[in-house]
Structure formats: C-alpha cells, structure tokens
Amino acid sequence: MIRYRLGAGATSVRWATSPVHEVVSLARLLTEPRRHPVFHPWLRRRRQRLAGLDLSALTDFMADGAYRPDFLDPTPPTSDPTFDEGMAALLAAPVEQVHAELVDATARLEPTARRRLLDDPARTRADAAAAVRRLWRAAVEPEWPSMRQALRAELLDRAVQVNREGLRAVLPRLHPSVTSDGDTVTVESAVDVETDCPDGLILVPSLFITDRVQCTTSDHWSPAICYPATGRYLWSAPATPRSLDRLLGATRARILAALTTPLQTTVVAHLVSVTNPTASEHLTVLRDAGLIDSTRTGRTVTHELTAAGRAVLDAAPTHR
Template identity: 35%
Template sequence: METELEFSAGDLARLRFAVSPLWEVGTSFRLLAAGRAHPVHRRWIEQVRPRVAAAGLDRDRLAELVPCDGYVPDFLNPAPTGPAPTLAEELTALRAAPAERIRRDLVRLEREQGLSLGPRLRALYDEPQAQLPKVAEEIETYWQLALAPYWARIRAVLDADVLHRARQLAEHGVAHLLNDLHTVAGWEGATLRLRQRRRGMSRAAAGAGLVLVPSAFTGPGLLTRVTPPDPPQLAYPARGTGTLWQPRPTPAADALAAVLGRSRTRLLAELEIPAATTDLARRTGLSPAAVSQSLTALRDAGLVSAHRAGRWVLYARTATADALLTSRAPESAEPSPPAPPGRPEPTARR
C-alpha cells in the first residue's frame, strides 16, 4: 500500500527535526518485548532486559500499551515542542493529553490487537486523568533503568544524524532530504509518498508541517504519528546506529591515570557498560566501599552520572569522561633550538 502526504509552502516552512526521548522509550521497549536477538542492540538488550523484568515493567501498563507489533497509542508520543525536549517536558505533555484522545487511542488499540483491554487499561479508559500519572511513573522508571545511563551515547548518534540532514537540506533542498531519508519514502512534486504503509495518511487528517524524528530503536522501517491538530511525525532510523554499542578504545587511559589514579581510571573504563556499585566491585576487585567513594568523587567532577530507579542505582560515564578517555594527545611540536652561547634571545619588535 502507498500513501501520500501533500505539502503546501506553509507546510514546508514548518518542517523541522526533533530528538524525542518518548519516541526512544516506545521503540526500545518494543524491541525488548519482542524477545528476539538483535544484530545491533544485542549488548544493550542483554544488559537491560533483566533489570526491566526485575522491576516488573514487562507485566505492567507499559507492556500493554506497547505491544510487540502494530499500533501504539498516539498519546504516548506528544508533538515535540522544540528540537530537543527533555523527558520531563514530554511527560508533562503526556499527562495533559485530552481524555477523548486517550479513549480514542485505546479503542483503536483494542480493535487492532483483537483483544479486550485488561483491567489496568480499562481503568485508564474510565479515568484518564487519574491514571495517566501512573503511566508517566512507569515510563520514568523504565527511562532510568534502560535509557538514561546510555543517553549520552544515544543522543550523540541522534544529534549527528540531525546535523547531517540539516546540511543536506541547506545544500540540496527538501526533495533531496526526503528522498534520502528512507527507501520507502519518496518526494515528487509537492507530495511525500510512503510505500508499504498499512494505513492511509492525508493532509486533511494531519496538522500543518512535518516533524522528522531520528531514532536509534525504530528498526529498519518508518513510524508515523498523525493526530490533528499536531503536525505529523515521521520517525526514521538514525545514521550511525549500527556502531552504537561497539566498544570504544581508550587511548588516553594511561595519561588520565596519572591525574585521577589507576583505580578511578579503571572504574571509568569499566563504565563503558553502565553498572551498579556491586557489579563494579566484582569486575575490578576493589571493595564496595572503595568503589562507592571513587564514584562519588567522579560524580562530583562531572565524569560519572547516577541513575536511580527503585532499588537500582546505575552509574554511567558522562560525555566529558568519554572525551577524556578516547582522546589522543596531540603530537608535541619539535622544540626550538637554543640560542648560541653569549648571544641574547631574540625579542619581538614593537
């Protein structure tokens, strides 16, 4: 099936990019729920799935709202208000979703899944404003367990994609940008065509403009959200996702150890994979007390971030720490030869 979305000059003037935490929540949760091995995200899945299961998130509201396949309720992806909203900002918009939109989305979810709503989603249907905070709380817990410790790395990939696309737009125009976005997307005249889309999409059923959302977890396809009066959203696979979880070399580790000490540098190197204090103690041979003391110092220095969700406290390297560990020292310039004995050093003329 092919669908078309026509654009006016005003729509093109409103075309923009946005990095959305909630899009990454939904797409990554679906990936975990699928229960399959994944060639790109295997390392992340192996680390995150046990934590999500231990927190019970694989059996709660979020698991019912985000099925392994098919429709995901549109109220989970409110239109981003800027180029890079925070999770807190997006959750504020989610909590403000109109009751009629939530009920309409749940009816569609029930119809497309061919299953009756469970007790939790039925309560959400009956009392949206009372139940939405519980959905937001689950999303926040999932974020802290599954995405926040990795967000600096994920965000770097998403930002790099936006910069690349923005340069395409500036150098070649809208047609080139949209034709290069994905193999199923094509621009012709003033129309964006999307092939292999299950449902139709028309400008009459969409708001003005277009929001392009790069994602690390969408998989090979395109995902859309069309809920007027919001602009349509098009989530697409970000460039560079294939290398997202590859181990990074740390050429500056020895030089950094001379400043921080070997134990703290070792901890930073181990935090290539976010971990709890007990995990780091087991992997490094340091005592839990020594690990905790070092992590506090590294966090105070802005090199480590802490992410709490229930009984879990996960530590992760910050972008600053990544830059310090992966940078290479510049080659030193050859020193100038000393002045001959008895002759003064040259002075600059005024």
C-alpha cells in the same frame, strides 16, 4: 499510504529529537527483542537494570505489532526537548484523544483488560506515563548524553544534506518507505490517511527503531515521522579498515571508527570490549594525535572525531 501535505519546500519541515520517543520505542523493543538482534548485546549488559521493571501499563497494548497510541509519543515541542518537557506533553494529552486511540490500541486484548483501560483513560494515561518514567530512569537516562549527542549529530548531517541536495533527495534515505513529490511527503502504509501540515512536518531520528518508520497523524499533535537514525554505533562497533589496524592498532582503529557517532567513555569501552581505564588510555592517545576531541559535562566525557580523524577514516581504502 500516509500523505503529509506540506507548504513550500524545506521550510515546511523541521528536525527534532525526542527522549520520550526513545523510551517508548525501547519499551516496544522489549516486547519483541528477537526482531532486533542489533540490540542484543546492549540489552544483555542492561539485564539487571531492566529486571523486575513493571512496564505492563506501557506494553499491554504494544505486543504483536499492535497500534501504538499517539498519546504515548507526543510531537517534540522544540528541536531538542528535555525528557520532562516531553512527559508534560504526554500527560497533557486530552482525555478524549487518549480514549479514542485506546479503542484501536486495545482491540486485541481480552474484554476485561480492555474495559479496564477504556473505562478510565486518564488513569491509563497516568499509569503509562509512570512506566515511561521508570524505564527512562533505569535504562535511558544514564546513557542519554551519548544518545543525545548521536541524535544531534544525525540532525546536523541531515541539515547539511538538505542544504546541499534538497529535501526530495534526502527523504528516501531516511527509510525506503518515505518519498516526496511536490508538496507531499508519502509513507507506504497499510492505512490510508491524508493530513495537512499547516505548522510543518517534524522529522524525528530514533535510535530504537531499525526497520520501520512511525507516523503521527493525530489532530492533537503536529504531524511527525520518526525514522531510524544512523547512530547505530551505540549498539555495535562498525567494521574498521584493515589499514588502520596496522597504523593505529586494532583497538584504537575500532574506537576511531566508532566515533563517527559522538560517544561517552563507558559506551566506547563496551563497544570495543575493554575496561573504562583502558578505553580512556586509548582515547587519550587519539586525542593527543589530534584525531578526536573530548568534551566534559559534569562527570561525563563525550568524544567525537575531529576533521583530521574523519579524514583518516575517509582515506582508508578497505574494510573488513
């Protein structure tokens, strides 16, 4: 078990996003893609972007469920850090921390490869950071606006739930392995660790983990738990109520259901298998009907449900 000892109540917990965590989790996903079929369509569409990327400095010690060193995944310094802020924290990880974590992370490697990584931990850290940056630019940065919106929507939803029901009621919903008892948050784990959280515990939703939580207990970072976010509609569209098919048409109904998570136009088009111009036409109709809002930042347009759109979805009685 991993036990996090908190201070008093929900004030000892804060929520944050982490673009670096998303990149590192995607890297691990690429070492075991069969385990996560929900991502297969997304990965197929990005095959060209990912082809030829040298990620070995990042994935060498990730295969077969090996321990992922904490220095790769620094605790977010703020609730909504930039990728560069996260990278600065990664590169600032103390060399002694990097070496200590690599001892465990490389235990399954053959001796020559292990010695190469352990003999120069500063270089190992720099090489891993360079691989993180390559994967960010190739696959995550182009879609970060939608991902960030989905994660921010998750944080808002959880904040509302905690205010309404209390932290103890909400924690088990993050993942079945997480529970709360008094001032202690417990995560089921094969390791036995207790850690104090003098500056609080950070909860980080992740779009690229599905069946586990990832815990940080390093003395060099604030303790954190990364858990599967609910914004899965970035990868596959949810089922839609049959009644909405008849009311709105099948494509618009699917778009409306997908926008439970805020999404960019290109992501919407991929989810419902239409061209970008066709998606834009459907989105315009839904916006004119007052069911969605659209926000432009530069050349990026992000769409999300209005209160009326949520009411329409909530009122639909049956799903496929």
